[in-house]
Structure formats: structure tokens, C-alpha cells
Amino acid sequence: MTDTIGASHSQPLKDIAREEGRLNEFVWVGPHIEADVTRQPFSGAALAEIMEFADSQELTQSIQMLFAGEVINGSENRPALHWALRGNNDHLAKASEFAEQAKACREFADKVSSGALGFEVKTILHIGIGGSDLGPRLIWDALRPLGHKGPNIRFCANVDPADFAEATEGLDAKSTLVIVVSKSFKTPETQANAQLARQWLISELGEDNLNDHMAAVSSAPDLAQAWGAPADRIFPMDSAVGGRYSVWSSVGLSLMIALGSEIWSEFLGGAAEMDAHFRDAPLKDNLPAKLAMMDYHVHSQRGIASRVVLAYAHRLRKLPDFLQQLEMESNGKSAASGRGVKTDITAPITWGSVGTLGQHSFHQLLHQGIDRSAAEFVVSLNAGVKEGDKKNGQSLLANAYAQAEAFLVGRSEAEAEAQLREKGVDEETIKMRAPHMHMDGGRASSMFLLEDITPRSVGALIAMYEHRTFAYGMLLGINPFDQWGVELGKVMAEEIDNAISGETSKERDPTTMRLIQKTQDARR
Numbered sequence: 290m291t292d293t294i295g296a297s298h299s300q301p302l303k304d305i306a307r308e309e310g311r312l313n314e315f316v317w318v319g320p321h322i323e324a325d326v327t328r329q330p331f332s333g334a335a336l337a338e339i340m341e342f343a344d345s346q347e348l349t350q351s352i353q354m355l356f357a358g359e360v361i362n363g364s365e366n367r368p369a370l371h372w373a374l375r376g377n378n379d380h381l382a383k384a385s386e387f388a389e390q391a392k393a394c395r396e397f398a399d400k401v402s403s404g405a406l407g408f409e410v411k412t413i414l415h416i417g418i419g420g421s422d423l424g425p426r427l428i429w430d431a432l433r434p435l436g437h438k439g440p441n442i443r444f445c446a447n448v449d450p451a452d453f454a455e456a457t458e459g460l461d462a463k464s465t466l467v468i469v470v471s472k473s474f475k476t477p478e479t480q481a482n483a484q485l486a487r488q489w490l491i492s493e494l495g496e497d498n499l500n501d502h503m504a505a506v507s508s509a510p511d512l513a514q515a516w517g518a519p520a521d522r523i524f525p526m527d528s529a530v531g532g533r534y535s536v537w538s539s540v541g542l543s544l545m546i547a548l549g550s551e552i553w554s555e556f557l558g559g560a561a562e563m564d565a566h567f568r569d570a571p572l573k574d575n576l577p578a579k580l581a582m583m584d585y586h587v588h589s590q591r592g593i594a595s596r597v598v599l600a601y602a603h604r605l606r607k608l609p610d611f612l613q614q615l616e617m618e619s620n621g622k623s624a625a626s627g628r629g630v631k632t633d634i635t636a637p638i639t640w641g642s643v644g645t646l647g648q649h650s651f652h653q654l655l656h657q658g659i660d661r662s663a664a665e666f667v668v669s670l671n672a673g674v675k676e677g678d679k680k681n682g683q684s685l686l687a688n689a690y691a692q693a694e695a696f697l698v699g700r701s702e703a704e705a706e707a708q709l710r711e712k713g714v715d716e717e718t719i720k721m722r723a724p725h726m727h728m729d730g731g732r733a734s735s736m737f738l739l740e741d742i743t744p745r746s747v748g749a750l751i752a753m754y755e756h757r758t759f760a761y762g763m764l765l766g767i768n769p770f771d772q773w774g775v776e777l778g779k780v781m782a783e784e785i786d787n788a789i790s791g792e793t794s795k796e797r798d799p800t801t802m803r804l805i806q807k808t809q810d811a812r813r
């Protein structure tokens with residue numbers, strides 16, 4: 290495929306962004322979200338061409354397959370049904386099963402809230418990692434301030450014992466409910482923490498009262514039961530819901546309990562609105578699909594390898610972490626399916642932080658570094674309003690807009706000189722300093738606007754990202770629902786663990802052999 294960004298290809302981005310009609314053509318709207326991509330190096334001609342390419346890649350058919358519940362995850366031979374957890378699922382054979390699963394979670398949440406467990410739950414200790422952790426953490430921070438009345442949630446993910454120690458510090462086991470969330474119930478980190486939690490409960494409460502304080506979410510109920518969760522406290526998750534797409538399932542049990550059913554159903558409702566949009570809108574009006582086309586151009590065709598997510602909203606501070614897994618575990622693969630397209634870049638290297646903190650650290654590189662990132666700002670127009678601090682909220686927004694504008698327009702040496710002169714700096718210093726102040730600009734960014742951070746808008750936002758990632762995978766010919774690349778390291782970690790214990794002496798790479806030896810010496 291040729292790169293036909295056309296005349297604008299050689300034009301500076303700051304000129305492209307000012308072109309007439311740009312604001313009409315490149316401000317895209319979906320439920321609860323407006324995406325202003327006017328400052329991405331992407332022309333109408335490129336969009337039209339990728340739209341044709343999307344047809345040749347059968348994107349529309351793939352979207353239909355997804356929502357029909359057909360096998361879209363080829364390497365694991367199953368459908369991807371995360372969207373069906375949010376409604377719009379009457380046509381699926383599994384609809385009633387999903388409804389039952391949601392009902393069981395709701396009933397358990399009601400029990401917890403009404404004190405029917407036999408003790409007051411003041412804290413939920415949520416143990417899980419990856420997709421069983423990042424979504425719940427993100428949503429807890431985002432929606433907790435809306436007046437949750439339920440228990441607090443503490444999270445524990447890392448196998449480093451320091452994480453468990455911190456998560457249980459000062460915690461009263463008598464008022465704690467431990468929920469272990471693991472689709473496979475085999476993930477070593479979660480297993481280790483689940484055992485620590487069990488021992489902690491035994492030491493604090495004794496064997497007899499242990500089970501009252503344990504619950505589990507898993508696709509492997511037998512393993513959860515073996516850990517000690519009572520059978521009626523094991524909440525299934527469907528094998529066709531991938532970990533990083535699973536916050537809507539019983540993986541969100543801690544949230545359902547702590548946030549309450551009203552917030553939870555609004556959250557699902559917002560996602561369902563985005564689902565209907567993605568399923569029904571023609572490609573030319575389809576927000577997630579068009580974003581995926583932009584990604585295809587910006588990352589795969591233009592070679593911008595990095596996407597920096599700048600959540601200018603304290604409550605969305607975990608969004609970069611969440612998207613890191615969603616994007617990179619979904620599409621961080623060489624194109625491998627039947628429709629694979631050869632490109633150098635598949636998933637962008639996704640990273641970032643909450644704004645404005647990054648401005649005081651890594652933004653330096655974003656403004657003047659050699660390697661380019663496509664920046665992605667996420668803002669809420671009502672920042673600070675609910676908190677009763679409109680002034681600081683406004684300043685947060687002003688910072689986001691200023692950063693995006695500075696990325697685009699930069700500062701010429703002449704402008705820098707003029708600025709220094711105005712400040713009364715002497716000419717010698719001006720000559721020395723102005724070149725360092727030069728910023729070439731032309732750095733790409735998108736601005737995602739939410740009216741407010743509500744359960745609905747956050748639901749829609751996360752669903753939009755899920756669908757964008759899926760659509761990008763379809764354009765690349767990648768299966769975004771498997772993750773074979775993470776398996777090898779897991780196997781090796783087990784082998785090396787055994788080697789450190791002296792249980793195997795299998796020859797390995799010399800550096801690893803030395804590390805094993807050094808660790809054995811240090812821990813003797």
C-alpha cells in the first residue's frame with residue numbers, strides 16, 4: 290500500500306492542522322466522547338485510502354463476526370464475548386448464562402452490603418494481576434469519588450512479598466473479604482498471594498472462620514475451591530472473555546460490591562452505548578474504527594512507534610497502565626493470521642502518566658527529543674466542578690491544551706531570541722541560549738474530550754479503546770485476543786525458581802547461570 294497522505298505528507302503538521310475544513314473532518318464523535326484528531330499527521334486522502342484497505346481487510350465483516358459471537362479468536366478457537374457482558378446479547382446462546390453470572394454477583398454484593406455474611410465488610414482485599422487487576426484498579430479510582438458507600442478496596446498483584454505486606458498493613462481480618470480473581474487460577478503471582486492471604490486469615494481468625502472471608506472469581510472453579518473458597522462464593526467467568534477485556538465480568542465483583550449496583554449498571558450502560566455505535570455505524574462515522582485507521586497510518590505506515598497516554602484527570606490516573614496491557618498485549622505481535630499485513634510496527638509502545646505530572650518530567654523529551662510519540666490527551670471538560678474547585682480544574686485543562694499546542698507549534702530560534710530580549714537578557718546570553726530553546730514542533734497529538742467523568746462516560750471510554758484495539762488488530766491481520774508471547778517467560782521463571790532451589794541443574798544461558806549462583810550465595 291502506498292502512503293498517500295499526498296501533498297500534506299511533506300507539509301508541516303502545523304500547517305496541515307490549520308487547513309480549512311480540518312475541524313469538520315477530523316473531530317470525531319461517539320457516545321460520550323469527542324476525539325479531536327486534527328493534529329495527527331493524517332489527511333483526508335489517507336483516511337479514504339485506509340477506508341478502502343479496511344474493506345479489503347473485511348473490517349466490517351469482522352465487526353459483525355465479533356457481535357454475532359462467531360469465532361474471532363482463531364488461535365484459541367473461540368469467540369470474544371466481552372461486549373456481551375454489557376447487554377445487546379439476546380441473540381447469543383450464552384445470554385442467559387451471562388445473566389445468571391451477573392445475577393449471582395449482584396446477589397452476593399447485596400449480601401455483603403446488608404451484612405448477611407455474618408460480619409461487616411469494611412475492606413475488600415482484591416488479589417489478581419494483569420487483566421484481573423488493572424481494570425478494577427482503574428475503575429475504582431475513576432468512580433469511587435462518586436459517593437461509594439460500600440467497603441474500601443485494597444489491591445495486591447505483585448509476587449514481591451512487600452506488596453502483600455503493604456496491602457494488609459493495619460488491616461483487620463475480621464472485617465476483610467478476600468477476593469482472588471484469576472481466570473486461570475494458575476497465575477503464579479496470584480497463587481502465591483492467594484496462599485499468603487489464606488495464611489494471614491488463618492493466623493488472624495483461625496481455621497474455623499476462614500471460609501467466610503474468602504471468595505473467588507475464575508474460569509477454573511475446581512482450582513478456586515482447592516484454594517479454599519466455598520463453592521457458593523466462586524463466581525465464574527467465561528473462557529471467551531479475555532483477561533484484559535474482562536472488567537465488565539465477575540472480575541469486577543469487588544467494584545460491584547464497593548461502588549453499588551447503580552454505578553455499576555451505568556458503567557455497563559455507557560459501554561453498551563459504545564458497542565451499539567461500533568456495531569452499527571458505517572465505517573465513515575465509526576469512532577473506534579476510524580481511530581484504528583488513524584493508528585494504522587500513524588504507527589504502522591508513518592513509523593511513529595510510541596503512543597504516550599496523558600490522562601489529564603487525576604481520577605483516570607491508571608488509564609495509561611490499563612491501556613498498556615490492552616494495546617500491547619493485544620496487538621504487540623508480528624502479523625500472523627491469514628490476513629496478516631507486513632508492517633514494522635504493530636501495537637504502539639504505549640506508556641504515559643497522569644497530567645500534569647509528566648510535564649515536570651518526561652515531557653522534555655516529548656517536546657525536544659529525537660524519537661517521536663503520538664500523544665493522546667484525555668480530559669474532562671468539567672474538571673474540578675464537582676470538587677468545588679473550578680479554578681484548579683480550569684488550570685488543569687489549560688495545561689493540557691497548552692501542551693498539545695506546544696507540541697504542534699513549537700518555538701523557533703527567532704521567537705526564543707525575542708522572548709529573551711523582552712525579558713532584558715543580554716545579547717551574548719541570547720545568542721548562546723536561544724538555540725537550546727528552539728522546539729521544532731510538528732509533534733502529533735489527539736485530544737479526547739469527555740463532558741464529565743461519570744460511570745457512563747468511563748464505560749464508553751473503555752469500550753471505545755477495546756474496539757479501537759480490536760479494529761487495529763483486524764487491519765493488521767493480528768488476532769488481538771491471544772497472548773502467546775507471555776507464555777515462554779512464565780515457563781522459564783518456574784525452571785529458574787527450581788534451579789535457585791537446587792532442584793535442577795539444567796544448563797542455561799551463562800548470564801542466567803551466574804545470576805542463579807549469585808542469588809544462591811546471597812540467600813544462603
Ligand SMILES: O=P(O)(O)OC[C@H]1O[C@H](O)[C@H](O)[C@@H](O)[C@@H]1O
Nearest residue numbers: 419420421471472473476532775
Ligand atoms: O486472570 P489470570 O488467569 O490470573 O491471568 C492474569 C494475567 O496473566 C497472564 O500472564 C496474561 O498475560 C494476562 O492476559 C492475564 O490477564
